[in-house]
Amino acid sequence: MATRLKNFIDGEFVDSSATEVLDIVNPVNGEKVAEAPISTAEEIDAAFAAAQRAFTTFRRTTPSERQKMLLDLADAMEANAERLADAQHRNTGQPRATITSEEIVGGADQFRFFAGAARTLEGKAATEYVGDHTSYVRREPVGVVAQVTPWNYPLDMAVWKLGPALAAGNTVVLKPSDTTPESTLVLAELIAEIFPAGVVNIVLGDGGVGAALVGHRTPVLVAITGSVRAGRAVAQAAAEDLKLTHLELGGKAPAVVFADADLKRTARMLADFGYFNAGQDCTAVTRVLVEESVREEFTRLLVAAAEDTATGSEDDAENYFGPLNNVNHFTTVMDKLKALPEHAVVETGGRQLGEKGFFVAPTVVSGVRQDDAIVQDETFGPVLTVQGFSSEEEAVELANDVRYALASSVWTSNHGTAMRVSRDLDFGCVWVNTHVVLAAEMPHGGFKESGHGKDLSQYAVEEYTRVKHVMHDLTA
Known part of the structure; x- marks a missing residue:
């Protein structure tokens, strides 16, 4: 009999x-x-009530106290790497080695960055901008935050959302994707201890539960990683009571390859970067x-290079990438x-691999x-298209001529x-002679229909803060 999963509310699984x-x-x-419940309105209310109660005291914690908690959580992730990887593999089919290296070790590193970032928030120096009046700026947590994470990197996206929110002193109600909740629940077990x-x-x-989170009266800010369609729905719902929004949405990343690039190396790397995680990555080539x-x-x-990329095996150790996440997405x-x-x-691929599961062959069109x-x-999905260009100007025009603006790369030996x-590339990130290499210290986020707001980096922590001006009359 399949396990019935539980919600995590007010420090307990219920x-x-x-x-x-x-x-x-x-x-x-x-x-x-x-099997997972479709949480009721009463359960969503209970989660937000718990977050609101907790905020009254958590907002008062010092940066060093929040840092210690995030560092302990990073250590706990690494200590429970096998449990986390197994839980996520059951839901995503990703190779366990990939989950461990990219989302557990990588996620722990990101929590450690946010632990340090908790102690670096600052405002303008105190001084007198008006005679006999001293002004300074307080940077404060915004309050209770609603967050929705996707199914492509369930654990890593939970880290990206929780890390900056907690570093800044906020409290959170988070909904993981309906198809990949288990690794987030294991993470909740670790959080409960810390x-x-x-x-x-x-x-x-x-999605109805996600919409209920967005429309709830309690959260001050709503953060989502998801599709453009979902982002639009969040923005429209949040506008009803002027909630802040943080939207990390879709992408259609170009790789611009010039004739002077190392072509063999570039082809191999573009296959790696395009097919990683079955192309289920908004920054993927x-x-x-x-x-x-x-x-x-x-x-x-x-x-x-595509035909030399391994996938389709039930033994995940044999795969470079796993299946598409769910039957609906596979069909799409x-x-x-x-x-x-x-x-x-x-040119190659374009077909299902195997008779069960949702594997798609690496494809070049x-x-x-x-x-x-x-x-x-x-x-x-694991699909790369190829187009030609005749000039640098045409390359930039073709690259920018989509509604997304998240990620891109340039491949050339000419500085x-x-x-x-x-x-000239109109994207939130541009890599040169590489692609999809992330650093916790650097911002991740796009323009246009790829959304707004930054994940990772100090900029992400600032997204979860508000700025308050305080002025003292020195003559009083």
């Missing part, structure tokens, strides 16, 4: 009274592994723009491939045009080319 449940399915084989009750609360459920003089040669190299990606225009050429849906719309193109 059974839900919900009659509706969600089946949690292992995407490697399509088998049910757990943080005061009510500081972090986890409620389970579907999706559009390969290649200088026309080397387009055919580079396409051959990219196809060879396959439908997009079936709907390719006649002028598009599937050439012959596409700028207005094709496969170029303009987020696929979120001047790299500097000019990285300046």
Whole structure:
């Protein structure tokens, strides 16, 4: 019998009274592994009430106290790496080694960064801007925060959301994705041993529960990582009572490859960066723009790299990447491939691997045009498209001509080319001769329909603070 998962409210795991449940399915084989409640309005109220009570005291904790808690949580993640990896693998099918290196070791490092960042918030120096009146700035936590995390990196996205919010002294009600809640619940077990009750609360459920969090009267700020559609819905709902929003949404990242790049190395790396996590990454390479003089040669190299990328095995140790996360998403990606225009050429891939689970072969599509849906719309699967360009100006124009603006990269051996193109690319992050390499100290976030706000870095902590001016009359 599948395990019935519980909500985490006010420091305890509690059974839900919900009659509706969600089946949690292992995407490697399509088998049910757990079921999660669709939390009720009363349970959501209880979670926010706990967060509100906890905020009255947690906001008063010193930065050093919050730092100690986050450092202890980082240590606990590493000590429980196997449990966390197993829980997440059941829900995502990601290779356990990838979960451990990217989300557990990486997540612990990010918690440690936020632990340090808790002690570095500052405002303007106290001084007299008006005669006999001293002014200074207080930077304070915003209050209770609602957060919604996605299914592509469940644990890491929980870290990205919780880390800066807790570092700044806020309390949280978080809803993990309906298909991947288990690693977040293991993290909640660790939090229960370190943080005061009510500081972090986890409620389970579907999009309706997420909408209920956004529309609830208590949270001051709503943060979500998800699709553009979900981001729009959050922004519209939050506007009703002018909640702050932090939206990290979709992407359609270009990799601009010039003829003077190391083509063989670049092809291998773009396959690695494009197919990592089955392409289920809003920063993943999706559009390969290649200088026309080397387009055919580079396409051959990219196809060879794709065909040398391992996936499709039930033994996750044999896979570079795992399956797509769920049957609905698998169907969506396959439908997009079936709907390719006649002028598009599937050079390799474009098919399901195996008879069970949701594996898709690494795919390269050439012959596409700028207005094709496969170029303009987020696929979120292991699919790379190839287009040619004849000049630096055309490359930048093609790269920028999408509604997303999250991530991009430039591949060249010419320093001047790299500097000019990285300046002109309209994306929140530009990598040069690499892609998707993240540092906790550097901001992650996009422009246009990729949303607003920054994850990681000191900028993320500032997103969870408010600025207050205090003035004293020195003559009183």
